Amino acid sequence: xxxxxxxxxxxxxxxxxxxxxxxxACATHVESQLEAxxxxxxxxxxxxxxxxxxxxxxYFHAPFVWFGDRTELALEWSDDEFLPSQxxxxxxxxxxxxxxxxxxxxxxxxxxxxxxGGHPVVEAMLADLEVYRDMIPRLLKxxxxxxxxxxxxxxxxxxxxxxxxxxxxxxxxxxHRVSKFAAGIGDEALTGGFGKxxxxxxxxxxxxxxxxxxxxxxxxxxxxxxxxxxxxxxxVEPHIARGGIGVKFEExxxxxxxxxxxxxxxxxxxxxxxLTAGAGSGRGASVSAFASEPSGREA
Numbered sequence: 001x002x003x004x005x006x007x008x009x010x011x012x013x014x015x016x017x018x019x020x021x022x023x024x025a026c027a028t029h030v031e032s033q034l035e036a037x038x039x040x041x042x043x044x045x046x047x048x049x050x051x052x053x054x055x056x057x058x059y060f061h062a063p064f065v066w067f068g069d070r071t072e073l074a075l076e077w078s079d080d081e082f083l084p085s086q087x088x089x090x091x092x093x094x095x096x097x098x099x100x101x102x103x104x105x106x107x108x109x110x111x112x113x114x115x116x117g118g119h120p121v122v123e124a125m126l127a128d129l130e131v132y133r134d135m136i137p138r139l140l141k142x143x144x145x146x147x148x149x150x151x152x153x154x155x156x157x158x159x160x161x162x163x164x165x166x167x168x169x170x171x172x173x174x175x176h177r178v179s180k181f182a183a184g185i186g187d188e189a190l191t192g193g194f195g196k197x198x199x200x201x202x203x204x205x206x207x208x209x210x211x212x213x214x215x216x217x218x219x220x221x222x223x224x225x226x227x228x229x230x231x232x233x234x235x236v237e238p239h240i241a242r243g244g245i246g247v248k249f250e251e252x253x254x255x256x257x258x259x260x261x262x263x264x265x266x267x268x269x270x271x272x273x274x275l276t277a278g279a280g281s282g283r284g285a286s287v288s289a290f291a292s293e294p295s296g297r298e299a
Contacts (some may be wrong), residue, residue: 002170004007006114008231008233008254008256012106012180012261013254014181014285015103015104015105015106016106016107016108016156016178016233016252016263016266017263018103018104018106018111019101019103019104019106019107019108019113020102020251020252020263020264020267021102021264022051022054022056022101022108022110023099023101023108023109023110024110024112024162024267024268025050025293026051026054026101026110027047027068027097027099027110027112027251027299028052029043029050029110029270030046030047030097030141031041031095031097033046034089034116036047036090036091036116036220037088037089038088039071039084039086039087039088039089039132040066040084040085040086040087041065041084041085041086041115042067042068043065043089043095043097044062044063044064044065044084047063047065047097048063048097051099051101052206053066056101056102058101058106059096059099059100059101059102060100060101060109060178060248061100061109061134062083062221062222063084063098063099064082064083064084064096064097064099065084065095065096065097065136066087066095066246067087067089067090067095067116067243068087068090068093068094068131068244068248069075069089069092069245070085070246071095071096071113071245071246071247072093072163072165072241072242072244072245072246073166073168073169073239073241073246074133075167075168076205077079077168079170084131089116090116091116091117092115092116092117092118092119093115093116093119093218093288094113094114094115094116094119094122094244094245094246094247095113095114095115095116096111096112096113096246096247096248097111097112098111098112098250100112100178100235102181105180105181106180107178107180107181108178108235108252109235109237109252110235110248110250110251111237111248111249111251111267112249112250112269113126113193113240113247113248113249113269114126119171120127120247121243122247123180123276124276125162125184125240125242125245125247126247126269126273126276127272127273127276128240128268129162129238129240129247129248129249129269129273130163130273131156132153132156132157132238132240133238133249133262133269133270135149135153135156135273136146136149136238136253136260137253137260137261137262138279139152140228140229140255141258141259141260143192143228144173145226145227145228146224146225146226146227146228146229147220147221147222147226147227148226150174150219150221150225151176151218151221152172153238155220157238157240159188160240161242161276162241162242163240163241163242164238164240165240165241165246165248166237166239166248167241168237168239169237169239170261171218171220171222172217172220172221172222173216173218173219173220174219174236174237174238175219175234175235175236175253176217176219176234176235176239177217177230177232177233178219178233178234178235178252179232179233179236186195192236197289203277204232210263214227216230218286219236220235222282228255229255229260229263230255230257231256231257232252232254233252233253233254233263234252234255235250235252235253236250236251236252236253237249237250249267249269250265251264251267
């Protein structure tokens, strides 16, 4: 861990918060601009255009967009299949937007899920995410390891009748470290969807973790996560799915010695939970019509 990661100041937290709020503003703006028939690639272009208008050209990773049953993810996906596709948007479809800008050197990474035009099952599943957001910092503050948090969430997700789609992410992560990067580094040059400096950062941390597991940049259910998280900022993204629908949230978690808390107490999904309180769990329902839509993936 670098000295800057160990000494995250109030000014640093404010920088990460600016980055995260810009990312959410981008996602909610694009939500308002979507139209039926638009492709995932076109939606990702809208996110990039929004960032360019705000003078942001560097990313921890490129914008990801998933429509319909692609929001569930699939365990057999190649790295390229995570990138935006030619899948077209249909009213009522679940949507996930994921964007990770670097703002004044501060990286953030957010995931924002919703139903295009609204859908009660998607809204109910989104509301069910609230329990996992409450659980994560509470378990960490009680002394749980990252592995224990991951496995406890999996048990809760299965008990609610869902599948843990975060198992499909590279290394099966539910979270990963973010950091501050030197201004001006060439993060338009993407490697497998990740900015150049982010790719180098994750690769270096992973190599170091072979000798010291405490510095692993990944949070998953493996033995390498059988310890408390390293102090600093973590992008955490529990992702649940069932019946052609996947939903998640992703936001920054601040970890210090003896404490863990969400960087922003009121991101858009928390505001939504207030509005949809009492809407029901939506368990046992599905949107099978979306699952049967053609994928639109290019060969």
